[in-house]
Every structure is written in structure tokens, then in C-alpha cells.
Amino acid sequence: MKKITNNVQHIIRDMLQGFQFENNDRVCYNSKHNIIYRKDLAQQNVAIISGGGSGHEPADFGYVGEGMLSISINGNIFVPPTPEQILAAIRLTDKKQAVLLIIKNFQADVQNFLSAESLAKEEGRSIDHVIVNDDVSVEDAVSYSKRKRGVAGTILVHKILGAAAAEGYSLQQLKNLGSSVIKNLHTLGVALSPANNPNQTEPSFTLNDNEVYYGVGIHGEKGYRKEEFCSSEKLAIELINKLKSLYRWKQGDKFAILINGLGATPLMEQYIFANDIRRLMQLENIDVRFVKVGTHLTSIDMKGISISLLKIEDPEWEKWLKSDVTVSSW
Template sequence: MKKLLNNPTNVVEEMLEGYVKAHPDYIKQLPENQRSLVTVRETRDDKVGILIGGGSGHEPGFMGYVGEGMADGVAVGNIFASPSPDPILEVTKAIDKGAGVAYLYGNYAGDVMNFGMAAEMADLEEEIQVQAALATDDVASAPKEEQEKRRGIAGELFIFKAAGAAAEFGYDLENVIRVAEKANANTRSMGVGLSPCSLPQTGEPSFELGENEMEIGLGHHGEPGIEKGPLETADHVAERLVKDILEDMPINQGEQVAVLVNGLGSTPRMELYLIYRRVEQLLAERGIVVYRSYVGDYITSLEMGGCSVTVMKLDEELKQTIDHPVNCPMFVQK
């Protein structure tokens, strides 16, 4: 699998160097740790800090979401790997404005361990109050009765947005976390994989699929899904993903939702809009109103083929957070 690389060992550091050079009006690296990036804008005193993070390879997640209306800082890990506690702690110290810091990340063992360690150090060494909210939106990754075991995938975008808006509204730490957890509880995602990606260090495919095969429920690191089968039409794929989402999270006629059709890295926008077209039809047939829609590459998996569908059920509070303006290097909403 061809890639434009120098030394694969340095790919994350070189990416971050290029990213900061490309967006100096948005973001800067902290001198203490190259993997620690924070907003260049001045945030007000007593604002809750929003810290997101995760592995590289998901661009524009996660570093693309540092900016007004979203996160104040991001800790960056190796490809598909959690950041270590050190950059998380450095970002925590940099963005704390006296009201504490909210950690937002996906439910993966490495992230849970490393963000947990950083939170302990922030408390013991810096006397900074930290609370965390985890994304668990992937319907395919665990049964409904074991939602706490589910992975976070593209629905993380909605959780970041909800918490970022709550912090901008002036909510305290406890209520920022409450809003993030509400957003997570009202969000479900399902994905389909069409082709693998390859890690720069190995050049080998992350999993195997036949030429005319797809995998329903594939994770965005290549984790196994729930079934493999022959490649189907865009309409049939959308129907399967929406069916699983609505069976897991029933939505009543007249209720409003935000919808995200997320590309995994190499799926053309043309195909993503085909999926969205059918998703919107299916929801409309059930009397469910799409309040806002997002179509594109928001949390990718290097050059993986496929997409995911995310639905967030909205109440008035979540509508306010989803409407709040955002100005980040890779995500702008007016």
C-alpha cells in the first residue's frame, strides 16, 4: 500500500509539525511535550477546560477539533494508540482556568488507563480537578445490556461538540460532564468496512476482506465486526445500519435528531451522500426529523474504505449545543 512518508518512525512528529505550521492562528505545541497541542486563543478565567485525545490516524480527529466552541487542547498518541499520561497532563495544566478540566475520549483500554493516570497526577501534583466522560456509541461492539463496554467511534464528534458548547455557555465542570454523558447516552453509531488501511510502520493491511466483501460493525482500528457478507448497494447498507441503530435506541415520531455520515478515509463524498440520502428517507418514513446533518470525513481510519452512520436524539439542551458555532482548523460551523 503506497504512502507518502519519510521515516515511518517519525510520522506522527512530522505530521504535528506540519499541522502547527499550517494552522498557527489556531493551535500551538507546548514546549514541554510535542504531543501536547492547545488553542492559541485566550480563554476566559473560570471556564471549564475541554481536553480531548486519542491515537493518530483518525484525522481530522482529534487535533482538528481544537478551537472555539470545541476543545481547548488535545493529547496525541501514536497511530491507533492512546497518548501517554505525560502529554495529557501538560495539556491539562495549560488549559486549566480554575474551573477544572473535562477529559473526553473513546472507551478503549489504553485511553482509560492513561487518561486515568493523568487525572490522578493532575489532582495530586497540580491540584486540578478533572472529570471524564467516555464515548460508547458503537452499537456493534457490545450488547445493549453492556453499553459500558462499547467502543467510541464517530459519535465522539457529537460528544466533543456538546461538551465544548456547554463549557462556552459557562456550565461548571459537573454540568459539562453531565451534558457530555447525556450526548453519549443519546448517540448511536454503526459502521461498515469495505477495505483495510495499513500502518506506516508495517505497510501491511490491517485486516482482510474479499474483493466483493464487506463487514458490518467493523471498528475504526480494524476491530472485527458482527458479520461479513457480499458487498451490497448503498441503500441496503444504509437500511442495515439504520435498522440496528433504531432497534438499539428507539426514536419516536416527531422527535428530532442530528445525523452524521462519516467516511473512514478513502470513501468518496459521492458515496457518502448516497448513504445519507437513504438514511434521511428511512428516518422521514418513521416521522423522525433531521435537525442537523453532517456528511464527510470527521473521524477516519487512515485510508480505510467504508463509512459509519451516527444518530443523536435531541432534546432542547442538546439542540442548543449542536447549534453552537464552532471555529476549528478542520471543522467550522456558523
């Protein structure tokens, strides 16, 4: 598998230097810890920090900037940043600033972020976190809550919390807001092909030429069903039906939608899928207040798509989703 890379040992550094080259008027790159951060970091009462393993670009560095993230910490491919990296990121903020960590719900991510959080507390920092667990692909009821991973819906959390932080929300207010948003946020995806990890010789799953795989994770975690591909509409119906059973929505409920390409999915296909979602939501008489389509949180070069729904419980959420940002990838 040809990839536009050089020495695989330097992939993360090369990529982040490239990102800094594009955005050098706005962001800094800390090469020791692979951290991307806003030049005007001290501007907010509360710094919003996120991150995770690489291979999910543009997440999360593409969301660093005014109105979204203060800092992104970038681990190796599919490997979360270490507590040391995360602590180094926290230390970049002003001691008078509070810090909110946005953590995706993967066991190793949660461990490392919470470990850094407790070290930062020992240093006298005012710090807290929210854990995003929007992925609802796991069918087994027993292991369900444990295995709800943090996936593309995280970008909507970045957007809403980033906008509220820019407005001057306190740490406690941001934590409460984040928790409310996350409770109303669910994501489901489908893969048409697996990701090719440059550190591995084999993809994490295989599909026949005509097969798709529902519910597969962004690191290739097991999905819930393989079946023959039929059409975009069929994919949309499957995913919306599953999401509908979780929300038990009623006519006129307000929703935001994120449609997300998983890495190698052309925009043409993303918009065709978006149109199928539009028709289904119209049939359900859902009041769609916000739609975003694009390649936002990926699994390297996986071909596939996910849909995140957010039930809008507060008109402020819609305002924050629509507010201006200065970031590379929103």
C-alpha cells in the same frame, strides 16, 4: 502501499507541524508531548481536553479551537497518549481553570486518561471526565457494555460540550450534559476495505473484492458480519435497522445525524449514503434537526462509512450543534 510520508518514526511530528503551519494564528504545537492547543486557552472556565491514538485524523486536533476543544493530545498511530503526555496537556491550562477530559472507551485510553486525572487531582486540579461509548457494533450481549467503543459520535460530544463550555457551563454541568448526550448517542459503521497502518506490513483483516464488513472497529477490531456488497441503500437499511432496535423511536422524535467517512471514502459516496439515510428517516417519520456529512473520525485510509445518531432530548443540544466554531475540520 505508497503513502505520502517520510521517515515513519516522525509521522506524528511531521503531521502536527503541518497542521500548525495551516493554523498558526490560532493554535500552538507542543512538540515534546505532541499536544495541539488553543492560543487563547485561558478564555474559558473549563478547558475541554480530548485525544487518543493517531490515525483517526482530523480527530481530534481538527476540532481544537473556539467552540470545541481546548487541547488535543496525540498518541502514536493507534496507541493512546501516555499519562505523562496527558498530564502535560492538563498543566498547560491555568490553575484556576477546571478541566473536563473526553475519553473514548478503549481500555488503554481509559487507563491512561484516568491515571493522568488522578495525578492532576493530587496537584490540586479541579478535573473530571466523560467516557464516550457510542459504538454499538458488538452483538454478544454478555460482553456488550464492556466492548462499546468510542468512535465517530465523539465528535458530536466535542461539539456540544465545547459550545456549552464556551457559554460558561461549570465542570459539573458539563459532566452531566456529556453523560446525557452519550446515553442518547449510538454509532454503527461498515468497512469496504481495511486500513493500511504504516507500522504494520499486513492489514488487520481481509475482504474479498465484493465483500463489506459490518461493525468493524476503527483499529480493525472484529466486526459482526461480512457479506456481499449490494448497494448504498442496503448498507443504510442494515445500519438503521440495528440502530432503530436500540432507540425504539416513535414518530416525531428529534434526532441529529453524523455521517462519517472512514478515511478514503469520497464525499460523493458519503452524500449518496446520506440520501439513503434521509429516505429511511423520512419513512420512520423522524424529525431530523441536524445533519453533518464528512470525513471526521477515520481509520487511516480505511474505505467505509459510519452513521452516528443522537436522540435530541433537549433543544439546547440542537442549538449547540449549530453554533459557530473556529476549528479546522467541523
